[in-house]
Amino acid sequence: MSIAGGAGGGGIGGGPYAMIDASRGKFPARTTIHKFGSNPAVGTTEVRITSLGAAHTFLTAATTIRIKAGNAADTADGAGARTITVQGLDATGAEISETLTCNGGSAGAAGSKSFLRINRAWVATSGTYTGANTGDVVIENSAGGTDLAHIAATRGQTLQTVYTVPLGCEFTATGGHMTVASGKTVAIRCYQRRSILTVGAPFTARRIWYESVGVAEPTQMLLAAPLTFPALTDVWATGIVTATTAAVSVVFGGILSTTA
Numbered sequence: 269m270s271i272a273g274g275a276g277g278g279g280i281g282g283g284p285y286a287m288i289d290a291s292r293g294k295f296p297a298r299t300t301i302h303k304f305g306s307n308p309a310v311g312t313t314e315v316r317i318t319s320l321g322a323a324h325t326f327l328t329a330a331t332t333i334r335i336k337a338g339n340a341a342d343t344a345d346g347a348g349a350r351t352i353t354v355q356g357l358d359a360t361g362a363e364i365s366e367t368l369t370c371n372g373g374s375a376g377a378a379g380s381k382s383f384l385r386i387n388r389a390w391v392a393t394s395g396t397y398t399g400a401n402t403g404d405v406v407i408e409n410s411a412g413g414t415d416l417a418h419i420a421a422t423r424g425q426t427l428q429t430v431y432t433v434p435l436g437c438e439f440t441a442t443g444g445h446m447t448v449a450s451g452k453t454v455a456i457r458c459y460q461r462r463s464i465l466t467v468g469a470p471f472t473a474r475r476i477w478y479e480s481v482g483v484a485e486p487t488q489m490l491l492a493a494p495l496t497f498p499a500l501t502d503v504w505a506t507g508i509v510t511a512t513t514a515a516v517s518v519v520f521g522g523i524l525s526t527t528a
Contacts (some may be wrong), residue, residue: 296525297526301439303503305429306517310454317456318428319503320418326502328467330359332410335368337447339403339421347395348402348412349424354379354417356386361435361465361500364385370405378410385464385502386417389458390425400424421511429505429518432464433497436528440496441503442449444520446480446488452514455506456489460500469490474502489520499527 291300305317318324341348348370355365359382360498389407391400400422407417417426417489433439448454458478466472477495480487497503505518 269287296407297335298522300521301431301524302517302519302521303429303431304517305427305505307507308515309513310509310516311513312509312511314457314508316428317507317516318418318430319420319426320415320428323415323418324415324428325332325416326464327384327414327416328330331414332378332380332382333368333386333407333416334336334378334410334412335364335370335408336412337373338370338405338409339376339401339502340372341395341402342370342405343376343447344369345395346370346372346402347399349391349394349400349405349419350391352389352407352419353392354389354407355434356383356384356388357434358382359384361432366427368407373405375412377409383416386426388426388428389417389419397472401458417497427517427519431503433499433501433524434501435499436526437524438439438496438498438527439503439524440494441491441520441522442494443491443522444518445486445517446483446518448483448487448507448509449514452512452518453482453484454509454514454517455479455509456483456505456518458489458503458505458518460497460519462498462500463500466499470522477525489518494522 311455322331389431405419461474463472
């Protein structure tokens with residue numbers, strides 16, 4: 269799949285291998301984005317596709333963060349996760365990252381950086397060869413009470429089909445896929461909301477950019493054309509099942525280009 273465009277930040281040239289070349293760092297101002305998430309209990313109320321589920325929050329003000337009290341093995345000298353790296357955006361929308369130390373059954377120390385968004389988090393170091401986090405790891409605001417990201421036990425990385433385009437960049441979505449637990453039917457919707465720094469009315473409203481209904485088996489997300497989202501845009505997927513609950517996963521991907 270190619271993405272039309274020349275040498276500037278507005279697109280990718282290079283024919284059918286453009287995505288591969290971008291992922292290998294062949295384009296200095298571009299990289300690939302692969303957002304994958306799952307929600308183990310999507311119900312008949314629309315919910316975001318993250319392992320946090322309905323607890324997932326879009327903040328309106330940046331906050332310092334910490335690791336919530338968790339499994340005793342996930343600690344600085346434990347057999348599970350020892351440190352967690354968090355990547356997201358600061359109060360201006362610029363991309364930042366910070367590595368936090370796990371503290372087992374007690375909440376960890378607050379970090380020094382303030383996050384407006386968390387795009388992903390992963391286990392940076394563990395106490396076991398090929399190991400990861402023994403229990404669930406939750407990133408919360410440093411005061412406690414607001415869960416911001418979640419790494420399910422043994423997974424080693426967040427599962428959230430939620431992404432916010434950093435300042436000075438644009439994101440071009442090229443496609444994806446979705447799955448639902450056997451015997452269930454789900455509707456998948458993808459939304460965007462621009463101008464995330466506008467936190468007083470009138471707000472920029474969310475807008476749907478993809479919908480697939482009656483999904484009952486693994487299905488590709490086919491786009492008629494690549495879709496480009498400007499800096500400071502939230503992009504996310506949701507699901508809603510026809511009855512009871514079901515595990516649902518959604519993936520979308522594309523190219524992140526530097527524009528400034």
